[in-house]
Amino acid sequence: MNKQISSNQERYLNPYLGGVLLGLLVILTVYITGRGLGASGAVKSAVVTTSNIIAPYETQQNGYMGRFVTDNHSPMFNWLVFESLGVFLGGLLSGLLFGRVKKFRIDKGPKITNKKRLIFAVIGGILFGFGSQFGRGCTSGAALSGSATFALGGVIVMLAIFGSGYLFAYLFRKLWI
Amino acid sequence: MGPLIPNGIIPAGWDFVIAILLGIIFGFLLEASGFSSSRNLAGVFYGYNFVVLRVFFTAVIVAMTGLLYFDYLGWIDLSKIFILPTFLWPMIIGGVIMGIGFVAGGFCPGTSFTGIAIGKTDALFFTIGLYIGIYIFSLAFPLFEKFYTSGNLGNVTLTDVTGIPASWFAAAFTVIALAAFWGTMFIEKKVRKNIKEYKF
Numbered sequence: 001m002n003k004q005i006s007s008n009q010e011r012y013l014n015p016y017l018g019g020v021l022l023g024l025l026v027i028l029t030v031y032i033t034g035r036g037l038g039a040s041g042a043v044k045s046a047v048v049t050t051s052n053i054i055a056p057y058e059t060q061q062n063g064y065m066g067r068f069v070t071d072n073h074s075p076m077f078n079w080l081v082f083e084s085l086g087v088f089l090g091g092l093l094s095g096l097l098f099g100r101v102k103k104f105r106i107d108k109g110p111k112i113t114n115k116k117r118l119i120f121a122v123i124g125g126i127l128f129g130f131g132s133q134f135g136r137g138c139t140s141g142a143a144l145s146g147s148a149t150f151a152l153g154g155v156i157v158m159l160a161i162f163g164s165g166y167l168f169a170y171l172f173r174k175l176w177i
Numbered sequence: 178m179g180p181l182i183p184n185g186i187i188p189a190g191w192d193f194v195i196a197i198l199l200g201i202i203f204g205f206l207l208e209a210s211g212f213s214s215s216r217n218l219a220g221v222f223y224g225y226n227f228v229v230l231r232v233f234f235t236a237v238i239v240a241m242t243g244l245l246y247f248d249y250l251g252w253i254d255l256s257k258i259f260i261l262p263t264f265l266w267p268m269i270i271g272g273v274i275m276g277i278g279f280v281a282g283g284f285c286p287g288t289s290f291t292g293i294a295i296g297k298t299d300a301l302f303f304t305i306g307l308y309i310g311i312y313i314f315s316l317a318f319p320l321f322e323k324f325y326t327s328g329n330l331g332n333v334t335l336t337d338v339t340g341i342p343a344s345w346f347a348a349a350f351t352v353i354a355l356a357a358f359w360g361t362m363f364i365e366k367k368v369r370k371n372i373k374e375y376k377f
């Protein structure tokens with residue numbers, strides 16, 4: 001059982017410093033672009049793009065995806081796609097700097113198997129992706145950037161995400177503790 | 178005066194270069210704060226790690242206050258920035274679904290990208306899930322098209338709805354956040370003491 005004990009002694013930024021810098025980044029982003037940050041929008045662009053390659057007619061007829069298809073450029077030619085590419089690169093940069101870029105591995109609670117962790121990661125992703133479309137954005141675009149710009153919708157999404165997380169945490173406790 | 182791109186001070190051609198640069202800072206800060214680990218993120222819901230609360234709410238109150246100062250000093254015209262539209266019930270339901278996804282999957286979209294970047298398989302699977310989830314949403318869209326656009330209040334701010342000045346909201350959020358930072362410090366200590374299988 002001793003081998004199961006895992007430690008989490010990574011070197012991270014002080015969370016309040018990280019928060020201040022992230023807040024300044026939101027200000028800078030709004031100051032330059034007039035909009036906030038985002039993440040789920042890039043995955044949406046990827047969905048629309050691949051769907052439009054596989055089945056162009058159906059995609060353009062689709063009441064949702066059809067909104068994001070234009071004649072003059074690919075849906076991948078989108079601000080959030082480039083920004084998300086940056087998120088990946090920035091994560092890589094920080095990981096390299098702090099020595100956290102290693103071969104593929106899994107983070108999970110001590111009581112579950114890797115397989116179970118991955119199944120729930122996919123399920124969680126499906127729910128998050130699905131919900132983000134109703135929410136007009138995810139934690140980055142709606143909850144963080146929306147709230148920071150005093151948008152009512154942003155605050156609603158923020159409260160709903162965290163409220164629901166606490167409400168349902170008990171059901172998923174075996175995954176994490 | 179800001180916003181720079183909408184006001185034509187930076188030409189729109191720089192849009193994507195700026196997108197990548199801002200994204201790099203965003204990803205760097207997420208990863209450096211420990212958001213590339215699902216265990217760190219999920220900790221906020223079980224009390225063993227409140228890093229999400231600390232980083233997220235510090236960012237919100239700094240950005241709120243900062244934007245008000247930028248507006249006050251005449252550096253930015255807040256009437257020209259994008260205000261997320263409010264669709265009341267769809268956003269509540271969407272947020273609830275995202276909350277379940279968060280606690281089941283251990284990531285949110287932006288953090289999962291940084292998780293992949295440093296080699297987290299669970300982050301990769303979460304992102305694949307995001308793709309599937311948005312695809313399912315698109316295919317099923319005709320079923321809930323009416324609901325999707327219901328409760329449309331427009332691009333409203335808290336001030337538009339309540340008449341209370343934005344600075345009051347910034348102050349209230351700051352007080353709530355500071356109280357939460359203080360309270361969760363004790364909760365975290367207590368919870369960590371009771372967890373034996375995991376060293377912190």
